[in-house]
Amino acid sequence: MNGNIMNKNELILAGIESPADVQDLSLExxxxxxDEIRETxxxxxxxxxxxxxxxxxxxELTVALLKIFSPPKDRIVFDVGHQAYAYKILTGRRDAFSTLRTKGGISGFPKREESPYDFFDVGHAGNAISVAAGLAQARCFNGDDHxxxxxxxDGSLTCGVSYEGLNQAGAAEKDLIIILNDNEMSISPNVGAMAAYLNRIMTGQIVTRFRAEVKNILKNVMGEPIYSLAKQFEDALKGFITPxxxxxxxxxxxxxxxxxxxVKHLVETFKNIKRFREPVLVHAITCKGKGYCQAEQNPSRFHGVGPFDIETGKVHSQPRPPSYTTVFGKALVKLASKDPKIVAITAAMEYGTGLAEFxxxxxxxxxxxxxAEQHGIVFAAGLASEGYHPVVAIYSTFIQRGxxxxxxDVCMQNFPxxxxxxxxxxVGEDGPTHHGAFDIAFARSIPNLTVMAPADEDQLSDMLATALTLNSPVSIRYARADGLGVPIKKEPELIPVGKGRMMTExxxxxxxxxxxxxxxxxxAAxxxxxxxxSAGVLDARFIKPxxxxxxxxxxxxxxxxxVVEEGILAGGFGSAILELFSDxxxxxxxxxxxGISDAFVEHGTRxxxxxxxxxxxxxxxxQAVSMLKDRPESKLRRFSSIRL
Known part of the structure; x- marks a missing residue:
């Protein structure tokens, strides 16, 4: 399929109301x-x-899964939940799919309250194997048979918690299936065809029974040494041919x-492994962006994308100021060109954090x-301990993982x-799993950490330059938004640490x-x-100090x-002000x-x-008018007791 997407009659998809309807379909x-799902x-x-x-x-992987397995009886959980669009379409949300990521519409991720077919809310990566291990254990406790x-x-096996889950799930020997959707590895057609053929053969009933009988003969008749030798040969051969x-x-x-x-290979493989009563990992090679040439050629740009023209692949946009992400990336490049000790670290977000040019x-x-956010932070600490200046660019919601x-590893040792x-x-349409609501609250409680937040793009450039001069850890938070159109100085200015500024009196x-x-x-003023x-506005610039x-x-x-902040109220910037007043x-x-109340904010536009x-x-x-509605003509000075 190329960039020309025809508005075909979706004759088969129109008849799919649940996964049960998929199971009645032929391979053709x-x-x-x-194809119809892909067009949708x-x-x-x-x-x-x-x-x-x-x-x-x-x-195709989703279609094959629903051909063989039967949710909601069978539990299917997704890692990196943005893989689940096809699953949503085939599990009763076809007609609602047009409301994707809109306020009041369906989420872009699996969401339990949205559908009985969604078994776990997913937005971050790395949790599916551990969740599945828990579901499998619960099934055993309950005596169920699903x-x-x-x-x-999407790179979830670069996430350490995935291996923690594999380690526990494999040792538990529970009936569990993991589908590894590998969209990074490419294999030649010959190897792929041979591998597909061999796996259909090796998972068949005859071969499976034969292997079990041979194992029994080798162990019980010929002895453990002969069996061990044969097993070593099998492992060596398997390690040579496959990963x-x-x-x-x-x-x-x-x-x-x-x-x-x-589809045929997937269906046959899933049908065979459905009989297994042991942990199984199926390694499927897929092409990210499959069926839309622009996405196949540039999967990173089409990983998360705004509205675009199907014919050309160009994103719809109006002339506007550069985003804070873009400003950060350019400012870091300028600073790094003068300081060879500056290094940049990110966690699978080279483009999303503006570091592609760097x-x-x-x-x-x-x-x-x-x-692997945890590793990235510790890696940065190691670099800093040897005199380098690491800049770790990670979304607020994902840095929570570290x-x-x-x-x-950073603040306790006061590494810069x-x-x-x-x-x-x-953040908008990605919803509660991606909103960066908590970083002020958790950052301001950590000793040695300076916390800044720019009011405009020029101030972001200044703050980055300032942060790199400090011999201590610094957090700079900025929004998923365009800048204000404020001109950026040719050379950034250093900001006195812990000093705010009055915008209006x-x-x-x-x-x-x-x-x-x-x-x-x-x-508002x-x-x-x-x-x-008459309202004064104070730009604090620093949350801490x-x-x-x-x-x-x-x-x-x-x-x-x-006090106004774009963060959770509990323990946030406003709390810091009240603590100051109390002290x-x-x-x-x-x-x-x-600010943001004690609740998870749903999805919608920013x-x-x-x-x-x-x-x-x-x-x-x-809110200001409400605060002043009962003020007497002569102003009441309630803060006169503050000790300066």
Missing amino acids: ALKTLS IIRTVAQRGGHLASSLGVV KVIAVVG GKLFEDLGFKYVGPIDGHQ ARLFPRRFFDVGI YDHLIH VVFAMDRAGI GEDLLIIAIGSMVDPAVQ DLLAKKGI LDEDLILEKSRAAGKVL KGLGGGSAVRM AELLADLGLTPEGISA
Whole structure:
């Protein structure tokens, strides 16, 4: 299939209401169904945006799974949940698929509350094998007789927890199937055809029974030494031909590699292994972006993509300021060109974190550690201990996975590692698994860690330059958003650590804002001015350390304080302000906090979700008006007791 996607009548797909309907189809019909699913995914993602390349690569595999296995009785769990588009379409959500990733529509990831066919909420990578092991154990406790299948892919086997799961699941010897969707390895047609043929033969009933009988004869008749010798020969041969020796050593029967786009081979293999009562790993080779030439040629660009033109593959966009991600990437390149000690580290997000240009210009100083955030953080600590300046660029939600190492290996030893926390705050359509709501709360509690948040793109450039001059760990958080169009200075300026700045002065109210909320706060002050309310806006710039003198001085002068942040309220920036007031002998009755409440925010556009949270100029100004509605004509100064 090329870039020309025809709007065909989806005759087979139109009749699929549940997986049971898939099981009635012939092999030829399954091939047609796969084409129809692929067209549906491409058309929908072209309109809504989403994870395209990975979803296209797993279509035939999903169809074959549902031909042989029967969810919801059988449990199918996905690792890196953006593989599940075809699964959603075939499990009762075909008609709702057009609402993909829209507010109130279906999620871009498996979600338990959305469907009885989704057994586990998935957004991050590495958990499917451990989840499946738990499901298999629960099945044994309950005395049930169903299959548990984990579909693992998109680099999840670079994630350490996957191997922890393999180690435990293999040793437990429970009936468990793991499908390794390998979209990185390429095998030649001859090897692929031979491997597919051999695996269909080797998983058949006759050969399986024959192997068991031979094993029994060798052990019981000819003795353990002869059996061990034969087993060593089999392992050596298998290790030479396939990569399965590792999995066999971990306790899994290895099947593969097989062509993940040959429905007939997949169906026959799944039918055979369904009889097994031991841990099995099926290694399927797939092509990321399969069926859409632009995605096949550039799977990284079409991994997560906004709305695009199907014919050309070009993303629909209007001229706009560069994103914070782009600004970060360019600023780091400029700094690295002058300092050979600067190195960049990311976790399978070279493009998503804006490091593609750095990787091209400084390949020896760029490290993509795969989906292994924990290792990436410790690796950075090791580099820092030898005098290098590591910059670790990872999304806020994913750096949570390395929290222990952030404390133990970096901050406890006060190593100068810079953490560029992209996607901090509300990320939009990817939803609760991807929102970066918690980094302020967990970062500000760690000793030795300086925490900054830029109000605009020029300030991001300044903060990065400042961070690299400090001999201690630093976190810089910034949003998944475009910049404000603020011109970026030719050379960045260093910012005094722990110093904020006043954006506007005001007498009735002080709005203390951080990062992405500074500009909405300034706009809110303009709206308030039209209502006759004089509001000052303080850009804190630093979450830790706070500019205590400036905050206390301006808070006492204003009398009422509104703190605005794009992060969780519990333990967040507003909490830091209230703690400051408490430490200085002031009650918090005249301070109000705005941010993300104690709940996981669902998916929708960033603008929609910020509006729901009140984190807009209109929402901030409305909160300010509410705070001042009962003020007397002569202003009440409630903060006069602050000790400066």
